[in-house]
Amino acid sequence: MNLRGIEAFQAVMANGTTVRAAEVLRVSQPVVSKAITSLEKDIGFSLFHREKGRMVPTAEGQLFYRDVQKAFTSLTALRGAAARIRDFGSGEVRIVCRNALSTNVLPAAIAIFRRKHPNVAVTFQTRLSSEARDLVAGGQFDVGLVADEVDTTGVDVTLFADHRAVIAIPEGHPLCGRDVVRPADLDGVDLVALSPEDTVRRKLEAALEKAGAVPRIVLETPYSTTVCALVRAGIGCGIVHPKTTDVYDGNGLVVKAFDSRISFKTLLITPPNRPPSRVVSELIAALQGVKA
Incomplete structure (x- = not known):
């Protein structure tokens, strides 16, 4: 089964006649007819009934055409990928x-x-x-x-980036009045914390221990974005990545500097x-x- 026969079959099915298929493929009509006949021999069944010069698809031909269409869709995608790789180095x-x-x-x-x-x-x-x-x-x-x-x-x-941690505070919280929040200020405060395995969480725990502060951990989550959403809901304060606060700042949440050496380091791999x-x-x- 060769590609020329498949292309001829697809062209006849798509255009209705061998004459029109030949025009689309830019070959002669006999070339199209010969390619289809050769394809029928290869696959072992007739694709068309020949009726007074017309080619009417058989039931088997109709079924085969469904898979041919899928194959041609994939082939078109491959051609597009090849073009992108040629033009840009990767598709x-x-x-x-x-x-x-x-x-x-x-x-x-x-x-x-x-x-x-x-x-x-x-x-x-x-x-x-x-x-x-x-x-x-x-x-x-x-x-x-x-x-x-x-x-x-x-x-x-x-190393991709090193962003200094900030603290997210619910609007109306007593800590909103401070310009800078320190670890000691979190003693007894409801805190939405990152997961225990997070590097920032471990650094925060060390800073709190050094300051003698013991906050109330009310929730844990692996994501700074989730911390921000929980803080906006008034559940507690949270140490977060500064890039996650943009959509929340001033919308139920206040962002303050956090006086520590804690930062979120991101690696590019x-x-x-x-x-x-x-x-x-x-x-x-x-x-x-x-x-x-």
């Missing part, structure tokens, strides 16, 4: 990101990237850092942005022993341009 770019940067840094970077490469497909997922690391290490994603507590075995790593393609490099450059 797609796949990025997986920690939650804290998924609603701010990533959308801004992708917007910049797509203005330059509107035909390059972008796949973007938000995952826990450990899951993101596994996806990049396995070659399923080209770039990952992960928290610094993640195991970096099996990936290439660079890529698959090992595989230099980034040109488009992946340009997406990374876009990320670097909006990370501040």
Whole structure:
């Protein structure tokens, strides 16, 4: 079964006659008829009834055409992918990101990237850092942005960003009156905390212990965005990534500086022993341009 026969069959089914199919394929009508006859011999059943010069699809031909259409759709996609690879070095770019940067840094970077490469497909997922690391290490994603507590075995790593932590406070809370909140100020305060394995959570616990402060941990969550939503609901205060507060600040939530050395470090990871393609490099450059 050769591609010429499949193309001839698809063209006749799509255009109704061998004459029109020949015009579309830019060959002669006898070439189309010969290709279809050869295809029928290869597959072992008739695709058309020949009736007074007309070619009427058989029932088997109709069934076969359904799969041919699927194959041609895939072939069209392959041609498009080949064109993108030819023009841009890669037909797609796949990025997986920690939650804290998924609603701010990533959308801004992708917007910049797509203005330059509107035909390059972008796949973007938000995952826990450990899951993101596994996806990049396995070659399923080209770039990952992960928290610094993640195991970096099996990936290439660079420091992407180091953002100073802030504290999110419900509107009307007594701490709203302070310009800067210190660890000692959290003694006895309801606190929405990040998960125990989070590096920032561990640094916060060390700072609280040094200050002799014991807050009331009312909830735990792995995501700064979720902390912000819970703080806005009045459940407690929370130490969060500064990039997650934009949509909440002034909308039921107040953001204050937190007097400590606590920061959220983000690592950029890529698959090992595989230099980034040109488009992946340009997406990374876009990320670097909006990370501040």
